[in-house]
Amino acid sequence: MATTTHRIKIAARVRPRLPHEIDDEGIQVSHTPGSLSCISVPNPRDLSQIFNFPLSSCYDQNSTQEEIFERDVRPLIDVVYSGVTVTIFAYGVTSSGKTHTMQGTKAEAGVIPRVVEAMFQQKASLQKSRVELSVSYMEIYKDEVYDLFVNRDTAPKLPVRENDAGQVFVANLTSLPIESVEEFDTIYSRASRHRSVGATNLNRASSRSHAVLTLEVTMTDSTAQKTLTGKINLVDLAGSENNKLTGNDPTRMAESAAINKSLSVLGQVVHALNQGAARIPYRNSKLTRILQDALGGSSIGLLICNIAPGVKFRQDTLNTLNFAVRTKNVENRPVVNERDNRPQPKPHFAAVQPPPPKLAPAVLNSVPVHASSTTAVTTTAVVGPTRGPRPSRVPRPSNVGTGLLPPGHSRPSSRHSSILAKPEPAVQLTDKEIDERIARAVEAEVARRLKERGEREREEQARLEQEKENIAIMEKQAAEREKAAEQKLPPGVLTPLLKRHRDLDEELRARLAELEQKYERGNKELQLADVLSPSSRKKTGRAYVALARAHSEKGDLDVALELYRKAETYVPDNIKLRERVLEIEWAVKNGKEFIPSPKKSRKVRGKKRKIAIDRTHEGPSVDHDSVVQTTTDDGERGCGDGAGEANSTGIFGKVKEEEYEGQAMNLETPAKKSKCEIKVEH
Numbered sequence: 001m002a003t004t005t006h007r008i009k010i011a012a013r014v015r016p017r018l019p020h021e022i023d024d025e026g027i028q029v030s031h032t033p034g035s036l037s038c039i040s041v042p043n044p045r046d047l048s049q050i051f052n053f054p055l056s057s058c059y060d061q062n063s064t065q066e067e068i069f070e071r072d073v074r075p076l077i078d079v080v081y082s083g084v085t086v087t088i089f090a091y092g093v094t095s096s097g098k099t100h101t102m103q104g105t106k107a108e109a110g111v112i113p114r115v116v117e118a119m120f121q122q123k124a125s126l127q128k129s130r131v132e133l134s135v136s137y138m139e140i141y142k143d144e145v146y147d148l149f150v151n152r153d154t155a156p157k158l159p160v161r162e163n164d165a166g167q168v169f170v171a172n173l174t175s176l177p178i179e180s181v182e183e184f185d186t187i188y189s190r191a192s193r194h195r196s197v198g199a200t201n202l203n204r205a206s207s208r209s210h211a212v213l214t215l216e217v218t219m220t221d222s223t224a225q226k227t228l229t230g231k232i233n234l235v236d237l238a239g240s241e242n243n244k245l246t247g248n249d250p251t252r253m254a255e256s257a258a259i260n261k262s263l264s265v266l267g268q269v270v271h272a273l274n275q276g277a278a279r280i281p282y283r284n285s286k287l288t289r290i291l292q293d294a295l296g297g298s299s300i301g302l303l304i305c306n307i308a309p310g311v312k313f314r315q316d317t318l319n320t321l322n323f324a325v326r327t328k329n330v331e332n333r334p335v336v337n338e339r340d341n342r343p344q345p346k347p348h349f350a351a352v353q354p355p356p357p358k359l360a361p362a363v364l365n366s367v368p369v370h371a372s373s374t375t376a377v378t379t380t381a382v383v384g385p386t387r388g389p390r391p392s393r394v395p396r397p398s399n400v401g402t403g404l405l406p407p408g409h410s411r412p413s414s415r416h417s418s419i420l421a422k423p424e425p426a427v428q429l430t431d432k433e434i435d436e437r438i439a440r441a442v443e444a445e446v447a448r449r450l451k452e453r454g455e456r457e458r459e460e461q462a463r464l465e466q467e468k469e470n471i472a473i474m475e476k477q478a479a480e481r482e483k484a485a486e487q488k489l490p491p492g493v494l495t496p497l498l499k500r501h502r503d504l505d506e507e508l509r510a511r512l513a514e515l516e517q518k519y520e521r522g523n524k525e526l527q528l529a530d531v532l533s534p535s536s537r538k539k540t541g542r543a544y545v546a547l548a549r550a551h552s553e554k555g556d557l558d559v560a561l562e563l564y565r566k567a568e569t570y571v572p573d574n575i576k577l578r579e580r581v582l583e584i585e586w587a588v589k590n591g592k593e594f595i596p597s598p599k600k601s602r603k604v605r606g607k608k609r610k611i612a613i614d615r616t617h618e619g620p621s622v623d624h625d626s627v628v629q630t631t632t633d634d635g636e637r638g639c640g641d642g643a644g645e646a647n648s649t650g651i652f653g654k655v656k657e658e659e660y661e662g663q664a665m666n667l668e669t670p671a672k673k674s675k676c677e678i679k680v681e682h
């Protein structure tokens with residue numbers, strides 16, 4: 001049997017303009033008899049364009065607290081007394097009037113005090129049953145739940161849990177029995193002082209948390225041996241905030257971030273429900289976790305969208321109304337929370353039924369609720385021996401607030417412990433009946449497991465697809481960004497990344513060409529050098545060097561470089577010559593002037609030669625010829641000795657390291673090393 005669905009009812013309320021505000025004349029509320037009322041808002045970007053939002057209730061700036069209560073809230077009191085959970089939440093941007101609507105002032109009492117009064121009036125009118133009322137009050141501050149009946153300094157963070165029947169509850173939340181309106185007022189005003197409130201530019205007393213007040217009524221009919229439990233959750237949400245307008249300090253910013261995040265998750269939940277998504281992200285915030293039952297669950301909902309009329313709130317007004325439009329499509333499946341208190345027969349060990357699926361009200365009996373509400377709701381009460389005594393078997397009844405107790409968990413302050421199962425007499429079953437029951441139980445269990453597995457697989461599949469989609473979106477966005485960056489540049493101009501690639505490419509090609517040239521040139525000279533004797537090679541080298549030097553002194557660096565390179569082919573191991581080539585290459589490449597180091601005077605050269613000769617006497621085997629050659633200062637003669645090399649490499653090597661980077665590393669070739677070693681052996 002299918003259960004009846006119920007859509008969340010939406011009301012919109014525009015608050016009056018505050019003294020310092022510029023009114024947004026464009027927001028209009030219109031009522032047409034016989035059809036939905038409508039709220040119209042101009043598009044902030046194009047004022048000639050008007051957006052219309054038809055909603056079941058629209059209240060303009062002159063509306064009163066009484067009007068709203070009588071029209072939209074009072075009918076729900078009957079629904080609560082029929083054993084159904086009702087959730088009313090006030091939604092809107094900061095300073096739009098949520099707290100005013102829910103709480104109000106002494107002179108203009110809001111929804112909460114009026115609901116309490118109506119609940120006590122209804123209680124007084126019930127003769128047959130024993131009626132008990134209790135209240136709980138919590139706030140969700142920075143995604144943590146706190147009990148507002150506990151002093152804030154000592155209040156612990158309360159965990160949100162789910163029992164095995166799928167009921168979400170706040171563990172250890174205080175539930176206080178109340179006997180009168182006055183008693184409630186005392187408790188409530190004390191608890192409200194614990195709520196996190198702070199001043200922002202937009203609201204001197206801005207709620208920094210979401211507050212959930214729950215009134216629970218239990219009606220025990222001793223004649224019919226039934227207990228009905230109804231609840232009403234009154235939720236004053238914190239307002240979404242634009243930190244530019246609120247002028248928040250770091251503490252307020254952190255609060256604001258938590259508020260905006262939880263409201264954004266609320267939007268995601270509503271969106272997912274509208275899309276019929278496999279996974280609804282209730283768990284992404286405590287707010288949605290706690291309101292799970294009101295959003296696509298088993299309670300009846302009323303969303304009051306509060307609207308601030310100021311021009312600066314235009315965009316927020318549109319956001320709020322768009323949220324309202326999406327929410328009105330969310331469907332709930334209300335259930336009556338009824339418990340059968342008749343003695344339950346003790347089931348045979350083989351007759352134990354598997355627990356019914358969490359979301360299976362369709363297989364349960366359906367009865368209309370005796371309420372003035374036009375909504376037909378279903379009861380979850382199951383009468384008869386197959387029904388276990390535990391209330392947790394009710395498919396996802398609402399559990400927010402005072403009744404948020406897991407099965408078998410009782411609280412001293414709560415009076416619900418009186419609704420416990422009575423002793424159960426034994427029942428006589430035939431063997432056939434037992435076999436049938438076992439078969440049914442096994443079938444049901446297998447079906448349940450298969451269904452669960454299917455759901456898990458679908459969820460996983462959806463998650464994977466979502467991930468794939470996200471990756472595709474990210475890739476597309478990256479490509480679009482790159483394309484957009486290119487398009488922004490004038491034709492022919494490249495993005496920095498492409499330009500860098502292009503530059504590198506060109507550099508690489510030039511370097512390759514240079515290397516090839518060098519190779520060819522070197523090859524030719526090498527072939528010549530090969531046929532010469534060592535002394536002729538040195539002479540040819542020296543001749544080239546002399547010629548190169550003459551050109552470099554004239555400033556003809558390209559020719560000088562060419563000649564030095566040729567010289568290098570004949571005396572490849574001359575380190576000074578190599579350095580000279582590098583220096584001139586650098587000067588040519590960077591368009592710098594090349595100033596050759598001055599020739600040392602004969603005297604200095606002679607002195608150096610003397611030192612070198614003296615040194616040669618220190619060791620037994622010295623090549624005099626090579627020593628003489630190393631006394632030259634500019635590389636125009638052959639290989640240098642150890643001292644000369646160290647000196648020249650010390651000076652030139654430093655310059656090269658900075659200017660030639662990697663090239664400087666290869667100054668000392670293996671050929672050079674081996675020649676020096678040979679010299680020492682001589």
Ligand SMILES: Nc1ncnc2c1ncn2[C@@H]1O[C@H](COP(=O)(O)OP(=O)(O)OP(=O)(O)O)[C@@H](O)[C@H]1O
Pocket residue numbers: 014015016018092093094095096097098099100101203205206207208237238239240306
């Ligand atoms: N219908 C109304 N009539 C008169 N004054 C109102 C009305 N609604 C709101 N106000 C005033 O507007 C101001 C902001 O209202 P309120 O504090 O209720 O906003 P809020 O939406 O709860 O803000 P926040 O999210 O920051 O807590 C208050 O000074 C309040 O008295």
